[in-house]
Each structure stands twice: as C-alpha cells, then as structure tokens.
Amino acid sequence: MRVQILLAACVAPTAMQAQSIPMPVTGPAPALPDFYATPPVRLTPKLRAFADGETPIAPSGLRVTAFARGFGAALNAVPLPNGDVLVAQSGANPRGGKMRLGRGSDCIYLLRDRDGDGVAEFRSTLLSGLKAPYGMAIVRGRLYVAENDRVVSVPFLLGQVAIPQTVPLKVHVRLPTAKGELHLTRNLVAAPDGQHLFVAIGAASDAGQRGRAIERQRANILELNIRSNRLRVYAAGLRNPVGMAFEPDTGMLWTAVNERNGLGDELVPDYLTSVRRGQHFGWPFAYFGAHQDARYVSKPPVSLDSVAAPDFALGGHVAALGLAFGRGTSFPARYRNGAFVARHGSTERSALAGYDVVFVPFNNGGATGSVEPFLTGFIDGNEVRGRPRATAVTADGSLLVVDDAGDVLWKVADARADRH
Secondary structure (H helix, E strand, C coil): CCCCCCECCCCCCCHHHHHCCCCCCCECCCCCCCCCCCCCCCCCCEECCCCCCCCCECCCCEEEEEEEECCCCEEEEEECCCCCEEEEECCCCCCCCCCCCCCCCEEEEEEECCCCCCCCCEEEEEEEEECCCCEEEEECCEEEEECCCEEEEEECCCCCCCCCCCCCCEEEEECCCCCCCCCCCEEEEECCCCCEEEEEECCCCCCCCCCCHHHCCCCEEEEEECCCCCEEEEEECCCEEEEEEECCCCCCEEEEEECCCCCCCCCCEEEEEEECCCCECCCCCEECCCEECCCECCCCCCCHHHCCCCCEEEEECCCEEEEEECCCCCCCHHHHCEEEEEECCCCCCCCCCCCEEEEEEEECCEECCCCEEEEECCEECCEECCCEEEEEECCCCCEEEEECCCCEEEEEEEHHHCCC
C-alpha cells in the first residue's frame, strides 16, 4: 500500500493576534512561537551587486578583497593545502532561476594567487563535463565530486591545473534526484578516517507535500564507504543540510540546515547542529525536538520523544548554508574557537534577514552564546548587494566567502598579515 504524507490546513491568526506574540531569539534552546504568529509572506529583494572597489564589511583589523569574479554561478569553494582553491560552477541562476541540469554544462575551476596579494590571477578549468557539482574533497590522491545525481572521483595531485577529458570519471554511487526537486545541490566532506565520505542531500519538497517515495534517501546525511561504495543513512530528518564540517576539539560532524517555510517569520528557525549516527531531526513531522508540525497527519516514522533537538538556532528563513570552523584562521584568537556560517538570506519573512556571514562562539566543543555579525553590508534598504553561500578557511588562514548572487569570491584576511 502506498503511504502518503498529508498536510492539514492551518488558519493564520489576525494581524492583531500576530503582533501580540513575541519573536524568539537565535541561540541554544530558542523560545519558539506558535504557528502563524506572523502571516506567511514572500519577499524577493532586488539585487544590486557591489561595484569594483566596493566590498562587504568585516570587523576592525580584517581586510576584505575580491579574490575572484566572473564565474556565472559559483556555488562552493574548497581551499587546498598548497594555496590553490577549487570552485564548483553550476548552471544555476543565483538570482532565483532554475538550474540547467544537462550533463557537460558545468565544471570545477582551479584558482591560484601567485603573488599573494589576495587576488587569484590564475584560473583554469580543472574538470569539465559535470552536472551541478557542489561538494568536493581530496582523499588519497583522488578528487571526489558530488554531482546532482552521483558521486564521482578522478586521480588528482596537488599542483595539477587540469584533468584531461580522456581520464575517465569513476562513478561510486548514484544519488536520488527528481524532476522539480526543491533542493538540487549535494555537498560532501571526507571523514577523518579517510575511508568514508559524508554526503548531504536536501528534501525534494518543502514539508513532505510530494509523498514519501520521492523523499527516499533524502533530507539526510548519507555515509559512503569509498572502498565498497556502500551508501547508508547516517542521520535523517534534516530538511536541507548543506554546510558540513568537523569540530576541531571533538572531531564531531556539524551541519548547517535550512528548515521549512510557510509558518511565519520565525518558524521554523534554520540551525547549526552536531550530528551523531542514527539521529533523526524530525523533518517533516516535527521540528526542534518534539515540536510537532500540525500539518502532518500521517503516522510519523519515529516517535516524537526520539527526535533530536538541534544545538543552535540561526534565525527563521535566513537560509543557513555554508559552514567553516575558525581554528585554522589567522584572525584574533576569539575567532579560532567557533564557526563561521554563511546565511544566504531570507525570502520567506516580512523583513530581510541573513544576507551575511555570522560567527557562532564555541566552548568545550559546543555552540554557545549569541550569533555575532562577521561579514555584513549585503543589505541596503530594500536591496541586497549579494548572497553569501559558502565559507572555507584557506591555507594562509584567511576566510573565503562564496557570494553566488554577486558572482564573486570574497577573501577576509588579517590586515596585519598584509604584505603589500
């Protein structure tokens, strides 16, 4: 018998009722409002990208430069130990259009800053013929790439600037994909053991409206055994996990997650959380632990009592995507114990929020305190100047920020290390 997810209709409160309900804050264990404490909205700001010579704003003592521009649609960046940077370019329209998913239209670039001035003078097409590449990792002499529908690898050596098209791609596993899917990107990170990859796949729908069958293996972090190509669910119920990184003190996997829409400005908050094997984070039937989504009337796959509560709320509909821990930066010491999160920016709330990179302090391996602004200046009235998507720490201790809407990679560096 086919099991179908049913979403019950809920009635939004009046404007007077909504105004009387306080909004929650970001951080651990946030106070969550009721459904429709504010009416659901759709807000699409106009983009006015930074002009040449203009940059976002970083804290005092840090310097921002445009590391590279002109990709069309740069979605992710992975710095290499020798200082080179890999950039995944896809057929996406970062201003809101749909991705072109034909095999062969996308590629991975390699960037190199030859003179150390904070700008990549050299760019080459490292690998072409791909379909919506996003996640990238180098393990034991091979470059692994997560495309929209598969994980592939190819031999790669540090310093190499191009992989000939005659070199065949090894297909390790096929990934779920569907026509009209809501989340198209597939991130991956290499496990510290060198034997596994973690692959993040978002849901095909916002809140399960398309049934369970289309969501098979989705809204999950999957674990891929590189040798056997065995793929299994590591953690489930994560609506759209994108950024992934290992906390340096504990070695624990953390992820940044986009939550569901249509319930008001502050429901459900996007979040940053540690992830353990076998955990279920509730999507689509629950959120933030045992808070039941009243629209879900089918029998949940697990009990509410067993749903994992995320560690740290990042704000409703801020589109938390990129994640990088600050341990390897050359920034002031306080930034080396915490995480940098790229918030791509809201379209599902009454006022613009996100469109920035924030810093989340850590203590004893856990997120604590309050969200702190780090890279700002992307909101200008009713316009936005860009949309941060990914963050990564470079070999020289700087922070790279992928701004897909602005079509630029920003580099944030310690101004004291400026050699020019």
